[in-house]
Amino acid sequence: MSAKILDGKKLASEIKEELKIEIAQLKKTGIAPGLVVILVGDDPASKIYVDNKKKACEEMEINSQVFEMPECTTEEELLKLIQKLNADEKTHGILVQLPLPKHIDEGKIIESIDPKKDVDCFHPENVGKLSIGIGKLLPCTPAGIMEILKRNNIEISGRECVVAGKSNIVGKPMAMMFLEENATVIVAHIKTENLGEITKRADILVTAVGKAGLIKKDMIKKGVVVVDVGMNRLSNGKLVGDADFENVKEIASAITPVPGGVGPMTVAMLMKNTVETAKRLYKNNLND
Numbered sequence: 001m002s003a004k005i006l007d008g009k010k011l012a013s014e015i016k017e018e019l020k021i022e023i024a025q026l027k028k029t030g031i032a033p034g035l036v037v038i039l040v041g042d043d044p045a046s047k048i049y050v051d052n053k054k055k056a057c058e059e060m061e062i063n064s065q066v067f068e069m070p071e072c073t074t075e076e077e078l079l080k081l082i083q084k085l086n087a088d089e090k091t092h093g094i095l096v097q098l099p100l101p102k103h104i105d106e107g108k109i110i111e112s113i114d115p116k117k118d119v120d121c122f123h124p125e126n127v128g129k130l131s132i133g134i135g136k137l138l139p140c141t142p143a144g145i146m147e148i149l150k151r152n153n154i155e156i157s158g159r160e161c162v163v164a165g166k167s168n169i170v171g172k173p174m175a176m177m178f179l180e181e182n183a184t185v186i187v188a189h190i191k192t193e194n195l196g197e198i199t200k201r202a203d204i205l206v207t208a209v210g211k212a213g214l215i216k217k218d219m220i221k222k223g224v225v226v227v228d229v230g231m232n233r234l235s236n237g238k239l240v241g242d243a244d245f246e247n248v249k250e251i252a253s254a255i256t257p258v259p260g261g262v263g264p265m266t267v268a269m270l271m272k273n274t275v276e277t278a279k280r281l282y283k284n285n286l287n288d
């Protein structure tokens with residue numbers, strides 16, 4: 001039997017509808033969530049991601065502003081803008097689109113963002129909180145994956161979860177979040193030997209590598225839930241994930257498609273985080 005397709009696009013629409021109601025209520029109490037996105041340079045993929053975020057804000061009636069800065073922007077100029085936004089009461093979320101040009105220290109930029117406005121959840125303070133299970137802000141892609149699993153009633157506790165890829169953006173926080181849910185977690189990466197032996201153990205397999213066709217049907221066990229984060233552009237222009245979708249879906253019990261799986265959920269979670277930071281900054285100001 002073919003796997004259930006876990007429709008991230010539909011779920012993201014549902015979440016955005018829920019958020020729209022919340023935003024309308026917040027506006028009545030004088031809180032208008034605001035997100036600022038900073039794009040440095042002219043990487044075409046980054047431009048598309050920023051555009052998607054902007055469109056989502058418009059759809060949700062979240063105030064948004066995009067700062068498009070030239071490739072030659074200095075670290076000091078970028079730090080100065082972030083300082084200004086940290087102090088701006090109307091800005092609740094600050095997102096610096098990565099990757100940054102090579103001459104800018106990414107770590108320094110991430111650390112300069114007020115952790116309370118860090119809607120990507122990349123700041124070391126927020127990463128630390130996530131790792132000890134007290135994180136209020138959750139990184140968008142793994143948070144979106146958790147929503148997909150939970151809203152499809154997929155049990156996590158006690159199950160073996162394999163995460164392929166150990167990036168700070170997806171793999172590592174995903175592993176932390178699975179641990180928090182009492183899963184048994186294995187993280188595989190580029191130096192992992194016999195990937196197939198490891199992925200075969202998975203009840204839930206999250207693949208975040210960026211290699212088309214990496215996960216083949218003989219690398220998974222029957223009934224596995226496959227969450228495909230990979231976004232790979234083939235030479236014919238087609239966008240595919242890491243899994244050999246057509247064959248893997250014959251063995252898996254459920255699978256996220258690419259496109260229309262994790263991607264739309266990531267954007268929905270960014271909107272959720274912006275609403276969350278707006279609410280919490282407002283409460284903090286009341287308590288000041």
Ligand code: NAD
Nearest residue numbers: 165166167170188189190208209210229230231262263266
């Ligand atoms: P990355 O590109 O920073 O790193 C890739 C990871 O894959 C590394 O940890 C590496 O060790 C691991 N890896 C490489 N070859 C491997 C192999 N043969 N076996 C096992 N692991 C291997 O990671 P990233 O930024 O998390 O991106 C991964 C993919 O996910 C990319 O395709 C990216 O475009 C996509 N992505 C999608 C979304 C979304 O919202 N849909 C969000 C973030 C990333």
